[in-house]
Amino acid sequence: MSEQGTTEAAGPGKGQAAGRATASIAGPAGADAAGQTARQTAGQPYAFTAENEAKFQRIIQRYPDKFTALMPTLWLCHDQWGWMRPGLPEWVAGRLDVPLVRVYELLTFYTMFYLENPGRYNLQVCRNVSCHLMGARRIIDHLRARLGVEPGQTDREGLFRLEEAECLGACGYGPMMLVGKDYYENLTIERVDRLIEQWRRGG
Numbered sequence: 001m002s003e004q005g006t007t008e009a010a011g012p013g014k015g016q017a018a019g020r021a022t023a024s025i026a027g028p029a030g031a032d033a034a035g036q037t038a039r040q041t042a043g044q045p046y047a048f049t050a051e052n053e054a055k056f057q058r059i060i061q062r063y064p065d066k067f068t069a070l071m072p073t074l075w076l077c078h079d080q081w082g083w084m085r086p087g088l089p090e091w092v093a094g095r096l097d098v099p100l101v102r103v104y105e106l107l108t109f110y111t112m113f114y115l116e117n118p119g120r121y122n123l124q125v126c127r128n129v130s131c132h133l134m135g136a137r138r139i140i141d142h143l144r145a146r147l148g149v150e151p152g153q154t155d156r157e158g159l160f161r162l163e164e165a166e167c168l169g170a171c172g173y174g175p176m177m178l179v180g181k182d183y184y185e186n187l188t189i190e191r192v193d194r195l196i197e198q199w200r201r202g203g
Helices: 034-041 050-062 067-081 088-096 100-107 129-133 136-147 189-200
Strands: 121-126 160-165 177-179 182-184
Touching (some): 050 067, 067 088, 136 160
Parallel strands (some): 121 160
């Protein structure tokens, strides 16, 4: 039986607090066909899916100017491509007609944006007070040993990344972690091991 997380509606500001510059990894990648990725890597321009293009048009109509539409546009990119791939920040700057430096100001300030390939599963374990008191450090140390990584690193297979997160807003359910858009709460060592095995099998 598969372990299931509690799906949360993620978006800008959901997940971790702002304030730590990062050039690291994301959770499970969004819609991203291999052929499309290959063409983009070869230097072809990016393009939203039809569904995301419609969302983008609604975004720019919702805000008074294009700069204020930058945050939700970056999140839409993250949702489609999984991380801010090479050339994608420039593409966003062009779509919104904003200076590239303004794009990077947000990308390097907010912790939910990533500038390097994350692998598939980004394990963000809350380390804040409530989760810490409920045993978060044991969970983090177990994952370090199990995956052979330190917080902020991705394993050799490119499958798992471990992060220590600040409060994720589930203080009554610690220890917990955020993986992609799913919350996994009341964690134990045994449950973490089941999740790792499930994800290794592609579940």
